[in-house]
Amino acid sequence: MRFTLALIKTMLRASYYAPGHPEAKKGLTDLHSEFVLLMGDRAELTYMVTVTADDRAITIDGYDDAPLPLERVMKQDATSLFVPKFLEFFDRWNLLSFSLKATISPEEFHTFLVLMSQPPEASQGTTDAAKRLTQAFLDQHIIHVSTVLNDDIVGKERRLPWRLKMALSRLRRDLRMLPLYKGASPEEIQRIKTQIIDDVVRPIRQAGFVKDFLVNCDLVAADVDLMDERQVQEAILTSLPEERLVQTTWDLVKDLEQSQMTPGQTPAEGTSVEATRRMDVLRQIADHVCRKGSTPGHELLESLFKHQALSLEDLPPEVRQNVETRRLADSVLAREDEHVTALRRLTADGDGRELVETVQRVLPELLRRGAYGTVAKILRATNEQRQVPRAPTVFSELAGQLSQLAASKDTIEQLLADLHSSDKDRRTQVVEILAAAGEPAVAGLIKAYANGDNQSVRLSVFDAMKRIGPSALDPFLARITSSHSEALEAFGRALRADDLTAPRENDTTLLQVCQALARFASLVLVPTPHHARRPVASGG
Secondary structure (H helix, E strand, O other), rough: OOHHHHHHHHHHOOEEEEEEHHHHHOOOOHHHHHHHHHOOOOOOEEEEEEEOOOOOOEEEOOOOOOEHHHHOOHHHHHHHHHHHHHHHHHHHHOOEEEEOOOOOOOOHHHHHHHOOOOOOOOOOOHHHHHHHEEEHHOOOOOEEEEEEEEEHHOOOOOOOHHHHHHHHHHHHHHOOHEEEEOOOHHHHHHHHHHHHHHHHHHHHHHHHHHHHHHHOOOHHOOOOOOOOOOHHHHHHHHOHHHHHHHHHHHHHHHHHHHHOOOOOOOHOOOOOHHHHHHHHHHHHHHHHHHOOOOOOOOHHHHHHOOOOOOOHHHHOHHHHHEEEEEEEEHHHOHHHHHHHHHHHHHOOOOOHHHHHHHHHHHHHHHHHHHOHHHHHHHHHHHHHHHHOOOOHHHHHHHHHHHHHHHHHHHHHHHHHHHHOOOOOOHHHHHHHHHHOOHHOOOHHHHHHHHOOHHHHHHHHHHHHHHHHHHHHHHHHHHOEEOOOHHHHHHHHHHHHHHOOOOOOOOHHHHHHHHHHHHEEEEEEEEOOHHHHHHOOOOOO
């Protein structure tokens, strides 16, 4: 980066002269113009000492989305010559980073660089040097340069990434420097605080450090008079775009789930203080979302409720209804036999209206969960009771709802996938529900049979088609190769039966069909177009 090389050279030249010497100011005007051109619509440019176990390096932050190691933007010979010189300026003032704001004036830019370039003194690299630099900032009213000194570093006792420690330390130092703005009105101070927080959070927003920054804000507010921890966190949340706020919230939820901390626990019960801080931040985010009227999505709101960051009353009506429906589904599953028995006992339309409404409400949730055993029991009870003379019309309503739910595209795909279950009872339950779906399930069943290589799955698929009736068997037969004449004859007899789903006592048609299928479980389906279906064999 040409500007950085020019910056280092200018500082080196200025370091050879006293601050007021003309040579010390040479080239500063052109350098500021180059800085303005470089910044464009960027907010600030940061030079930061990055400390590792083996080495120190300088990175540039604010120019690109990710920090750039200085050695990657300079030629190798320039790196070996000028980077050590640049590090000397940092060491001279016990400095870890400085950030040049895009709005810095030429005069303030000149003053800062000349100050940074002053020849070494006896106190260089010490706490006294850092104090002298801070006092010089105050005396010369340098407010568009943000610095972090070695003595400013917070969180040394916590296992935090270096970049996060630097951001926390910078925010703490910048907030403590607010007295620089003498004579500013309360409104101006608030604007400056907002700008300070935005400048610090913006780079780490891209790096995904926001959640950890929020969790460790106590380090920032420990000795800042103008803002407490919650105010700092609230200002950060306000600065986040909604997309980033949602992602940060999910990150916190995942951290809590990984730590297996339950909302009622305290650190003394085995959870970490950090997990407690994360829970507190999650509650603050939930409060922020409610007050600002944000719409982070139902799944996230339900997760906040699950972790007791939101109460049921805090949830929007639609989300609250989803939560209540899940609770009802839990209750139905816990007392499954009791509900099914009560359903069978209904004898008049006015009976058990609350029970019927509960069943109607939870059926979609039961299907979504794959609670096929419960759904199948409700389906059987409904079909049996609707056959009873003068049965309540509610059973016809339930049967229609079940059929409609089972016939939805998503449910059919879910059911067809679960036909591959190794649990025979579960496959039987799936077959019952697919039969209730009727004709909308036919195409998927035929495809499942054609693509299946498991005899048990194929038997279950055929069982479902058999229960659906001719509307399923007719297109199925049209795709069977002609070499399977025995199977075709058996299927033809099945199609002529009066009622496939309820055979008469002496009707052996279904037995013949099943026997044929057992012998020809490896039937091959050919991709015959629907409009070119072959007529079904009529022989018996």
